[in-house]
Amino acid sequence: xxxxxxxxxxxxxxxxxxxxxxxxxxxxxxxxxxxxxxxxxxxxxxxxxxxxxxxxxxxxxxxxxxxxxxxxxxxxxxxxxxxxxxxxxxxxxxxxxxxxxxxxxxxxxxxxxxxxxxxxxxxxxxxxxxxxxxxxxxxxxxxxxxxxxxxxxxxxxxxxxxxxxxxxxxxxxxxxxxxxxxxxxxxxxxxxxxxxxxxxxxxxxxxxxxxxxxxxxxxxxxxxxxxxxxxxxxxxxxxxxxxxxxxxxxxxxxxxxxxxxxxxxxxxxxxxxxxxxxxxxxxxxxxxxxxxxxxxxxxxxxxxxxxxxxxxxxxxxxxxxxxxxxxxxxxxxxxxxxxxxxxxxxxxxxxxxxxxxxxxxxxxxxxxxxxxxxxxxxxxxxxxxxxxxxxxxxxxxxxxxxxxxxxxxxxxxxxxxxxxxxxxxxxxxxxxxxxxxxxxxxxxxxxxxxxxxxxxxxxxxxxxxxxxxxxxxxxxxxxxxxxxxxxxxxxxxxxxxxxxxxxxxxxxxxxxxxxxxxxxxxxxxxxxxxxxxxxxxxxxxxxxxxxxxxxxxxxxxxxxxxxxx
RNA sequence: UGGGGUGUCGCCAAGCGGUAAGGCAACGGACUCUGACUCCGUCAUCCAAGGUUCGAAUCCUUGCACCCCAGCCA
Numbered sequence: 001x002x003x004x005x006x007x008x009x010x011x012x013x014x015x016x017x018x019x020x021x022x023x024x025x026x027x028x029x030x031x032x033x034x035x036x037x038x039x040x041x042x043x044x045x046x047x048x049x050x051x052x053x054x055x056x057x058x059x060x061x062x063x064x065x066x067x068x069x070x071x072x073x074x075x076x077x078x079x080x081x082x083x084x085x086x087x088x089x090x091x092x093x094x095x096x097x098x099x100x101x102x103x104x105x106x107x108x109x110x111x112x113x114x115x116x117x118x119x120x121x122x123x124x125x126x127x128x129x130x131x132x133x134x135x136x137x138x139x140x141x142x143x144x145x146x147x148x149x150x151x152x153x154x155x156x157x158x159x160x161x162x163x164x165x166x167x168x169x170x171x172x173x174x175x176x177x178x179x180x181x182x183x184x185x186x187x188x189x190x191x192x193x194x195x196x197x198x199x200x201x202x203x204x205x206x207x208x209x210x211x212x213x214x215x216x217x218x219x220x221x222x223x224x225x226x227x228x229x230x231x232x233x234x235x236x237x238x239x240x241x242x243x244x245x246x247x248x249x250x251x252x253x254x255x256x257x258x259x260x261x262x263x264x265x266x267x268x269x270x271x272x273x274x275x276x277x278x279x280x281x282x283x284x285x286x287x288x289x290x291x292x293x294x295x296x297x298x299x300x301x302x303x304x305x306x307x308x309x310x311x312x313x314x315x316x317x318x319x320x321x322x323x324x325x326x327x328x329x330x331x332x333x334x335x336x337x338x339x340x341x342x343x344x345x346x347x348x349x350x351x352x353x354x355x356x357x358x359x360x361x362x363x364x365x366x367x368x369x370x371x372x373x374x375x376x377x378x379x380x381x382x383x384x385x386x387x388x389x390x391x392x393x394x395x396x397x398x399x400x401x402x403x404x405x406x407x408x409x410x411x412x413x414x415x416x417x418x419x420x421x422x423x424x425x426x427x428x429x430x431x432x433x434x435x436x437x438x439x440x441x442x443x444x445x446x447x448x449x450x451x452x453x454x455x456x457x458x459x460x461x462x463x464x465x466x467x468x469x470x471x472x473x474x475x476x477x478x479x480x481x482x483x484x485x486x487x488x489x490x491x492x493x494x495x496x497x498x499x500x501x502x503x504x505x506x507x508x509x510x511x512x513x514x515x516x517x518x519x520x521x522x523x524x525x526x527x528x529x530x531x532x533x534x535x536x537x538x539x540x541x542x543x544x545x546x547x548x549x550x551x552x553x554x555x556x557x558x559x560x561x562x563x564x565x
Numbered sequence: 566u567g568g569g570g571u572g573u574c575g576c577c578a579a580g581c582g583g584u585a586a587g588g589c590a591a592c593g594g595a596c597u598c599u600g601a602c603u604c605c606g607u608c609a610u611c612c613a614a615g616g617u618u619c620g621a622a623u624c625c626u627u628g629c630a631c632c633c634c635a636g637c638c639a
Contacts, residue, residue, distance in 0.1 A: 015578075015579075015587075015588085016578090016579060016580090016586095017578085017579085021581095040639095041639095042638085042639055044638090044639085074639070076638095076639085077638065077639075079638090080638075080639090130637095133637095134636085134637055137637080138635075138636090141635055142567095142635075143567085143635060144566090144567055144568075144634075144635060145566060145567050146567085147567090148635085175637085176637065178637095179637050181637095188568085189567050189568040189569090190567090190568055190569075190634080191567090191568080191634060191635050192568095192634075192635095194635085197636090197637050199637085200637035201637080202637085216637095218636095218637075218638085218639090219638070219639050220639095223639085239569095239570070239571090239632080239633070240632095240633055240634080240639095241633095241639090242569055242570060242633075242634090243568075243569050243570090243633070243634050244634090245569090246569095265570090267571085267632095272576090278639095319588095320577080320578095320588060320589075321576095321577055321578085321588090321589095322577060322578050322579085322588090323578090324571090324577080324578065325570070325571065326570090326571050326572065326577095326578095326631095326632090327570095327571070327572095327631075327632055327633095328576085328577060328578090329576075329577085330576070330577065330589095331575090331576055331577085331589080331590080333576090333589075333590075334576075334577075334588085334589055334590090337588095337589065337590090338589095340601090340602095344601080344602060345602095349599080351599095378597090378598090378599075378601090378602075379602065379603075408600090410600075411600090419598055420598095421598060421599070422598070423598095425598095452598090453598050454598075461598075462600090463598095463600085464597095464598045464599065464600095465599090466599075529599085529601085531599045531601080532599045532600085532601070533599090534601095556599075556600095556601050556602090557600095557601065557602090558600070558601085559600055559601090560600045561600090562600095563600085
């Protein structure tokens with residue numbers, strides 16, 4: 001086997017996709033000598049896994065082709081945006097491992113240029129101030145099948161428009177009373193071209209420009225100009241903006257901008273068993289259906305992070321799913337597989353018993369204990385070993401014992417032998433039950449010659465189970481997370497409200513779990529594989545030095561439980 | 566019934582006229598002190614129907630299905 005131990009080595013090869021092909025061609029035929037992309041979030045919410053796809057695409061393109069990628073806040077709507085989101089977004093991008101260097105921009109920094117360009121458009125007779133109300137404007141817009149009608153204000157003179165627009169800026173009009181519209185074509189089959197509004201009055205403070213402005217530009221007008229100002233070569237966005245591209249191009253064609261970026265659209269990420277819309281995510285938080293934006297079940301980057309996902313696993317995931325234009329629906333299992341793949345290689349192993357069953361080893365000296373050497377990673381000796389204490393009473397997983405073993409079960413059962421990992425081979429001799437018939441203790445004999453776990457006579461022991469010494473165990477709370485929803489497409493077509501699909505078992509809190517003592521030194525940066533159980537990490541919010549709380553990031557694949565179904 | 570898109574294995578996705586990559590899943594097997602990992606093997610004729618061509622997933626025609634658009638949101 002070749003060395004695949006490092007995260008770098010396990011990163012998948014860059015796959016071809018249509019955007020990379022476009023960039024490659026543009027570079028080859030000299031259309032560009034270098035490329036500039038951008039990730040342009042609106043600071044009005046937390047980033048989720050879908051944004052990660054865009055971040056990886058844009059920053060990845062820049063990295064691979066020796067260009068640069070800008071981080072630009074598309075902050076043109078002060079009624080929805082806030083500085084708190086900016087900080088989170090910046091941190092998330094950095095956490096994923098990307099660096100915008102000094103290329104940090106704000107659409108709001110271009111407000112004056114946007115305004116000047118708007119004046120230019122008015123002077124060219126390509127924009128006019130409309131005094132229709134929103135309702136009236138909607139009524140004239142037409143429908144998908146019928147053309148719209150021109151506004152009675154469409155023919156105002158350039159002078160009047162100039163005057164009106166400057167007074168809009170000066171704050172002389174109320175919100176909603178006037179807007180600036182482009183004069184394109186009310187009969188266009190593309191509704192985006194039916195004289196789109198490019199400025200509206202909003203008498204609110206902007207988190208960056210304060211009260212300097214009371215008119216704010218709209219996306220279609222601001223975005224393309226921002227791209228042009230920054231010298232973006234490839235403006236990558238999602239499919240729903242495909243219809244807007246003619247408008248993007250129209251605006252840039254009318255203005256003396258430094259360049260004309262190419263807008264390219266790709267399919268946004270859809271993930272099964274979760275929701276991705278900002279609205280639903282916000283509702284989950286506001287209605288306290290989850291424990292905040294960073295609830296470990298949320299598809300947000302802060303949630304995934306708290307859950308224990310590594311940045312590398314997310315980047316790998318984004319590479320794995322590819323980029324295309326067909327509506328895709330990625331199965332959650334692929335995301336889960338991405339963490340396993342990454343954590344399998346980097347997570348040290350440890351033993352923890354989540355649902356303890358007391359096991360007493362008859363014949364093992366009372367009050368005595370010994371230590372066994374355990375590998376921190378079975379396939380990577382470089383990760384070293386640790387000592388695991390053993391004593392007469394240990395805890396094993398309740399699931400690892402069956403009084404009447406099911407077919408195919410090869411763990412502990414009356415009269416059967418099993419190996420306590422790294423310790424001894426034991427045999428179940430009897431079972432102790434309480435007055436309710438509940439098994440409270442298992443009593444076993446042990447093969448003193450099997451110290452360390454290997455049979456002296458070379459006999460094959462099929463089952464190996466994990467355990468923790470009762471005398472040395474560290475108690476902890478462990479939270480088992482599962483998919484937030486129990487249906488693949490919550491709230492989708494022909495589905496009831498997504499809230500009713502929330503998986504009641506998406507979180508299970510276990511207290512009194514028994515961990516091997518080395519885990520007492522766990523830190524937030526560490527992630528562990530609890531052998532035979534899954535990958536776990538400390539909860540960044542609730543874990544305290546004397547009262548540790550672990551989150552289950554992902555289970556291990558389990559062909560036994562699959563076989564049972 | 567307008568406009569813009571998409572349709573290649575269960576889920577993604579390469580392919581750009583020369584005889585269907587890869588990943589995940591699934592299935593079979595090997596290995597195993599984690600029923601994990603790893604390893605080996607199996608697994609499509611490309612939405613449909615016509616046409617062009619020596620040759621088509623790739624070109625043309627006609628259908629069909631699905632997605633997006635009527636915010637002074639992005």
